[in-house]
Amino acid sequence: MVFRLLIIAATGLLLTACDNMQTLTEAQQIERTIRQEVSRDLDGLNALTEAADTTEYDGFAWRRGEKIQIRQRMDGELTLLEQAEAPEIIAKAVEHRIPSFSLVRYQKGWLVVFRTYVSNHCQVVYAYAYRGKLADTPQCTEEVFASQANGQCQSPINDEWQVFKEWFFAESLVAEGNPVCKAKLEQGWQTLPGQNAGSR
Incomplete structure (x- = not known):
């Protein structure tokens, strides 16, 4: 009888725990992945x-x-250089077992x-790890996105x-009939001209 009560109690606890577990959104999954990757390979990324x-x-x-692609900022745009080489960066990647990477200089640091x-909210969001401090950039919250x-x-x-x-609207x-996007357009949302930080 005591064993049966313990089983019933344990089952109840498990069901309550499952009810409290929520599936992560895509945004939360991506942010968690970035945090895990930076923590896992901090030495290599540094x-x-x-x-x-x-x-x-x-x-x-x-x-x-593959051959490394190297870009330099010219007239505000990142331009691919045909003859440039960076063996020291490839050596660091190989040394730290990093199979691929994409780095962009941004402000006073580096975007990964x-x-x-x-x-x-119908926004295309570019998610990066950034080494450095970003001045005048608010903390990420759902309210900021909304x-x-x-x-x-x-x-x-x-x-x-x-x-x-x-992110950009x-x-x-809208043309595909997305109702959230149509509602945002009606509220006055529009895409700003220009490109994302990773391509500037």
Whole structure:
């Protein structure tokens, strides 16, 4: 009898725990992934950004077995350089077992490109890890996203790294009949001209 009561009590606790568990949204999953990746490979990411900082270049993209792509900012745009090389950065990636990376110099730090997704408020969101401090950039909250068609926010990972998000109203989804996007357009939301931080 006591054993049966224990089983019933344990089952009740498990059901209550399952009810309290919520599935993460795509935005939460991406942010968690960025935090985990930075924490898991902090030494490697620090080594990569330190090596990048010693160069005159503004962007790097590399996948093991492929030629590195190096970009430099010209007239405000990142331009692919055909002849540039950065063996020291590839060496750091190989040393720290990083199979691929995409780095962009932004303000006084470095963006590590992660993912893009569409928010519940009809915004295309670019999610990065950022090594550095971003002045005049608010903390990421649901309220910030809900109140701004286009914007930027950050959430600290540690003393050096942030999750950095930049978003733009996904006006192209209005034509596809997305009801949230249509409602936002009617409220006056519009895409700002220009490109995301990772491509500027």
